[in-house]
Amino acid sequence: MSIVDLPVTVEKAERPDSVWSQIRYHLLAHPLGLFGAAIMVVFVFCAVFADIITAYSPTATDSATRLLHPGVGHALGTDQMGRDIFSRIIYGARISLAVGLGSTLLGSVFGVTLGLASGYLGGWVDLVIQRIVDVLQAVPLLVLALVMAAALGPALDNTIVAIAIPLIPYTARVIRSNTLALREQPFVEAARAVGMSEFRIAVRHVLPNTIAPLIVIATAQLGAAILTEASLSFLGLGVPEPHPSWGRMLSESAAEYVRTAPWLVIFPGVAISLAVFGTNLFGDALRDILDPRLRD
């Protein structure tokens, strides 16, 4: 580092950038990340304004318009029950986003709580929580989600819970190891010296410092949650009728229409892949920005 750089570094040390301004500032240097963010914006836009974008109801069946090829009127064609594929995909974004965000958020809340308690309190609390995390982590994500989904029954909110639970262990692990390091920092000691309660230190001083890894994990998990929802629905154990789910659109069409109506198979898959791809691109950029070990 040259001497010319020094004043800048000093200024930064005085007023550290918040996580959010770091993301805003550095994202411009990650074109792929920006592209991913753009895909995510389109995805959210479709989910929010589904009623305005689409001309047809996603659930209205019509035997006169069965299995129409993509073309004028029905841009992406219709399915075996005469439902407009485009409408179903746009409304499907809503389900995908609801399950993706819902389970990531729920998983993060539990993961952070367990990780923080485990790392900050230590002792037998740590021991018990780590054993629970071990158990949840030993079963593959989709297998655990399948059993959970079957146990809770087919419903939108149950699917969110079923996907959230397998997401908990990873978040809890990472937050715990971050908390263990933060616990020994001088600012924690200072807070204790001025008489802050342990709970307050954990929530007000340790927790905010775990936000960077949390954002990175949550973005990665958002993609995984969307994929898992699609898989569950594909297997018939996810989001039930009448919600148009991308995964279920594929399972309904899979067996019979692979030969005769390929558009039924192609478009929902493209929607899933694009949504997850955008999330992953954005997540990758976030990790590069927020993980100082990866920065040169």
Added chain:
Amino acid sequence: MLLTLFGISVLVFVMLRLVPGNIADIVFNAAGMIDVAEKAKLEKELGLDQPIAVQYVQWIGGLAHGDLGYSYVSEKPAIQEIAPRIPITAKLAGLALSFAIIFGVPLGVISAVKQNSPVDYVLRVVSLSGLSVPAFWLGLLILMGFVAYFGTIPIYTNPPEGFWNTLWLFSIPAAAVGFRSSALVMRLTRSSMLEVLRQDYIRTARAKGASDQTVNYHHALRNAVLPVVTVIGLEAAFLMGGLIVTETVFNIPGVARFLVEAIRWRDYPIVQNLVMFIAVVAVSINFLIDLLYAVLDPRIRYAS
């Protein structure tokens, strides 16, 4: 390790009993009538009328003697239902992992060595799409491709005859599952290589005049491969998720598809034993990876 397996057994057992409706409900709903006395008789026969704790002890007690109970659906011993399906899934998983190593490691090295070149960008985008495309959709696309070019779908004939025929039939679904694993291994190899290439001893090697080839493959890759081994191990266990959907798409009678069928039928003995089996495999692979780590990394071997 045993504690983890015990935890899983309790979790799965209790979760399954939370399911609204048991096999008796399904049988009688399918028949379209509910005869309360008959239903109670069936439940008694299957031991479903007893308290959960008693059922659990019976199950674990049986497991200790190698008795997995009977499938509710086929009424055959669960072991007879599960065991013949294991080799099928194991072959698929083995092939998928081989793909992951054959493609993932070399491409990851190339991507890292040529960091920020067009090749690197293309490989990164391909690997990221590998993590974004659902395995079942990839499977469906492959099937569609076969229909378009050959007019037929590669049908799984039970059992496929001849080594090459078997390899060919298994390769297609294995590729659908293995794409994701390859992408994962590639990304990890890349980032691990990049980290190692930044080390002082790499600069020393270059300063001493070692060729790029020697530095990249002899000095860097050998050190970078350790975290990759861990991920391959984790992926081996977690391949199960991809196999569940892929076996469903390709209609392959392996354990993964069987798990979904058993869940649909509320066939508790099958589901709980299968989940336990998957967990045992996952836990043992992790254990083996720990051992392998000591073999591969002299620092760990000498420390202990």
